[in-house]
Amino acid sequence: xxxxDENPHVPGREHAVSLDAQDPLRHLRSEFLIPxxxxxxxxxxxKAESSDSSPDDASVYLCGNSLGLQPRLTSxxxxxxxxxxxxxxxxxxxxxxxxSPLPTWLDADIRASEAIAPVVGAQVSEVAVMQxxxxxxxxxxxxxxxxxxxxxxxxxIENQAFPSDHFAAESxxxxxxxxxxxxxxxxxxxxxxxxxxxxEQIISVITEHxxxxxxILLPGIQYYTGQLLDIPTITDFAHSHSIFxxxxxxxxxxxxxLQLHDWNVDAAVWCSYKYLNSGPGAAGGFFVHxxxxxxxxxxxxxxxxxxxxxxxxxxxxxxxxxxxNRFVPIPGAAGFQLSNPSxxxxxxxxxxxxxxxxxxxxxxxxxxxxxxxxxxxxxxxxMEAHSDKTFEIITPKEKEQRGAQLSLKLQPGLLDVVMKxxxxxxxxxxxxxxxxIRVAPAPLYNSFEDCWNFVGxxxxxxxxxxxxxxGEIEREGTKELEMTS
Numbered sequence: 001x002x003x004x005d006e007n008p009h010v011p012g013r014e015h016a017v018s019l020d021a022q023d024p025l026r027h028l029r030s031e032f033l034i035p036x037x038x039x040x041x042x043x044x045x046x047k048a049e050s051s052d053s054s055p056d057d058a059s060v061y062l063c064g065n066s067l068g069l070q071p072r073l074t075s076x077x078x079x080x081x082x083x084x085x086x087x088x089x090x091x092x093x094x095x096x097x098x099x100s101p102l103p104t105w106l107d108a109d110i111r112a113s114e115a116i117a118p119v120v121g122a123q124v125s126e127v128a129v130m131q132x133x134x135x136x137x138x139x140x141x142x143x144x145x146x147x148x149x150x151x152x153x154x155x156x157i158e159n160q161a162f163p164s165d166h167f168a169a170e171s172x173x174x175x176x177x178x179x180x181x182x183x184x185x186x187x188x189x190x191x192x193x194x195x196x197x198x199x200e201q202i203i204s205v206i207t208e209h210x211x212x213x214x215x216i217l218l219p220g221i222q223y224y225t226g227q228l229l230d231i232p233t234i235t236d237f238a239h240s241h242s243i244f245x246x247x248x249x250x251x252x253x254x255x256x257x258l259q260l261h262d263w264n265v266d267a268a269v270w271c272s273y274k275y276l277n278s279g280p281g282a283a284g285g286f287f288v289h290x291x292x293x294x295x296x297x298x299x300x301x302x303x304x305x306x307x308x309x310x311x312x313x314x315x316x317x318x319x320x321x322x323x324x325n326r327f328v329p330i331p332g333a334a335g336f337q338l339s340n341p342s343x344x345x346x347x348x349x350x351x352x353x354x355x356x357x358x359x360x361x362x363x364x365x366x367x368x369x370x371x372x373x374x375x376x377x378x379x380x381x382x383m384e385a386h387s388d389k390t391f392e393i394i395t396p397k398e399k400e401q402r403g404a405q406l407s408l409k410l411q412p413g414l415l416d417v418v419m420k421x422x423x424x425x426x427x428x429x430x431x432x433x434x435x436x437i438r439v440a441p442a443p444l445y446n447s448f449e450d451c452w453n454f455v456g457x458x459x460x461x462x463x464x465x466x467x468x469x470x471g472e473i474e475r476e477g478t479k480e481l482e483m484t485s
Contacts, residue, residue: 011379016452019375025368025443031355032069032277032445034058037426059426060453064442065223065251065405066430068277068352077102077351081343108346109313109337112285115353118361119276120249120268121259122287125332129349130313130341133250133271133284134164137217139336140267140286141172143308144244145215152214152243153178156205158197159186162223165248169217185209195394197222199230203237210241218245220252220268224432226395226405228256232263239264250274253285255369255403255442257362260287267292275404275442277352283345288333295331305329311338355444368443369404376441376451377406383459390414390462394436405440407432414465421461427454 020026036057039046061069080102084092093105103111112129120127130136147153153176155169173183187205189195206216216238221228231247238245247268252258254275260268268287272278295305312320314337316328329335359365380393391408410418415435422429429439441451467473 011382011452013449013452016375016448019371019448023368023448025359025364026447028355028359029445029447031071031073031358033072034061034069034445035428040423040426040428057426059428060450060457061428062439062441062446062450062454063428063430064275064277064444064446065226065255065438065440067273067280068254068275068442069445070279071277071352071355073354074279074348074351077347078344081347102347105340105343106317108343109334109341112341112346112350113334115350116285119258119353119356120253120270120285120287121257121263122261123290123332125334126261126290126293127285127287128333128337129272129283129285129346130337130339131284132281133248133269134168136269136284136286137165137168137246137248138172139309139338140246140269140288141168141215141217143306143336144246144267144292145172145176147173147176147178147183147214149178152212153183154185154209154213154215155183156185156187156209156213156216156218158218158222159188160195160222160224161186161217162219162248162250165217165219185213195222195225196227196396197229199233202229202234206234206237206241206243210243213241213243216243216245218247220247220249220258221255221403221405223251224407224436224438226251226402226407226438228252228396228401228403231258231265235263235265251405252403254356254362255405257366261289264291265289272349272352275444276349277355277444278345278349282348283342286333286336288336290332293332293335295329295335303327303329305335308336309338313337313340359444365443369441370399372441372443372446372448372451373402373404373406374399375448376439376455379451379455380406380408380458383455390466404442405438408437408439410435410437410462410465413469414462417465417468418458418461421464422457425457425460427457429454 037059038057040059080100084102088095096104109129113124113127116129117124117127155173157166157169170180170184173180187197187202189197190201218229220231235245244266247265249268249270251274253270266289269284271284272282273280292306295303298304310327314330314335316330319328384391391410393406394409395402395406412435415431419431429437431437
């Protein structure tokens with residue numbers, strides 16, 4: 001089995017090293033804790049002092065599309081939060097502390113909105129941080145999905161929508177006593193061999209069902225293929241037919257530049273644990289365009305606003321603690337808030353977004369992302385040309401139609417062994433059964449050398465998997481893998 005340096009089809013490590021040396025964002029890698037190969041194999045919690053890995057033992061972590069790495073700053077900000085709680089108790093809600101970079105807990109949600117707004121291209125008043133992605137999706141659907149049985153009642157989604165999105169749309173239809181078989185429309189690719197949805201296909205389906213559609217729910221980036229949809233064009237077309245559209249930006253936020261306000265996006269939701277690096281299950285966020293969240297006052301003094309599920313944190317802050325049971329909706333996305341937010345989550349989120357600020361925003365990150373993803377693609381193309389077509393890249397080749405992800409579709413029967421071999425080599429990617437590996441070079445912390453190391457390890461893993469499939473070797477642990485898959 002050839003080592004990566006001996007693979008004649010892959011450019012040498014020196015090229016990757018030289019690209020890293022020219023990378024203006026290379027210093028950001030040191031802002032993150034990268035698991036070592038030894039840590040990934042460990043079966044016990046490491047000691048705090050052993051949290052750093054040496055460069056030679058660092059894993060190849062290309063899984064930011066599933067869970068981003070921990071910024072070093074996170075533990076610092078979290079400890080400052082714990083110290084505030086320990087020393088101030090309930091006073092932490094209102095009392096600013098000299099020397100603390102943290103806001104009072106009463107204002108933490110505003111600080112979070114200020115931090116995330118530039119990342120999604122929104123006004124601060126149009127974004128809020130709370131709950132999780134699916135919960136926020138339900139909140140927005142409850143506010144904006146208003147089916148009329150005799151007219152508009154359908155929700156349009158893609159047929160490969162992330163299961164949680166599909167469940168949310170289906171359950172909202174059922175909640176209105178409608179039938180998903182007639183009220184849920186799915187957009188399918190043109191053929192089984194091609195998972196990509198073209199803008200023309202999406203527009204064609206919208207056109208066909210326009211007169212009976214109440215709402216559209218689509219992903220900014222499709223989780224399986226890594227395809228970046230044309231958000232402004234599709235949004236404009238939906239609006240031309242008076243259809244409200246919500247975008248799921250789970251794989252787009254922190255990955256590609258977004259201009260939600262300028263694109264006139266109606267509403268959007270996202271999580272924060274992928275490219276935003278806020279930690280597993282951390283609070284998500286949502287966007288509601290200012291056009292859809294205005295509050296006015298009638299002649300008799302009543303507040304006029306779009307009906308939605310309401311909670312006390314969406315009521316005017318000046319009267320929030322009056323306890324008079326009078327809801328005074330806050331204009332903007334903040335008015336959609338329910339309970340007081342988790343300060344633990346917000347502290348983690350704002351710490352991670354501080355690293356984005358050090359990068360200079362999404363512009364420089366996108367520039368690196370395009371380069372490093374193209375570099376990885378080029379290495380894989382060279383490998384694929386000499387691998388008897390053991391895999392194909394199903395992510396769009398056009399750089400404008402993808403983020404920091406390439407999805408590799410393997411020949412049938414190779415996935416389990418390839419994943420196990422990669423894990424043994426300290427390479428972290430994720431899988432989507434039955435035969436796809438998703439590889440995500442996140443520009444904040446991944447290097448060109450990471451990509452080079454992955455391709456070498458991937459080539460070795462595929463070689464072992466083919467031999468195991470052909471019965472030339474018996475891969476240790478294969479039976480156990482099959483039993484637990």
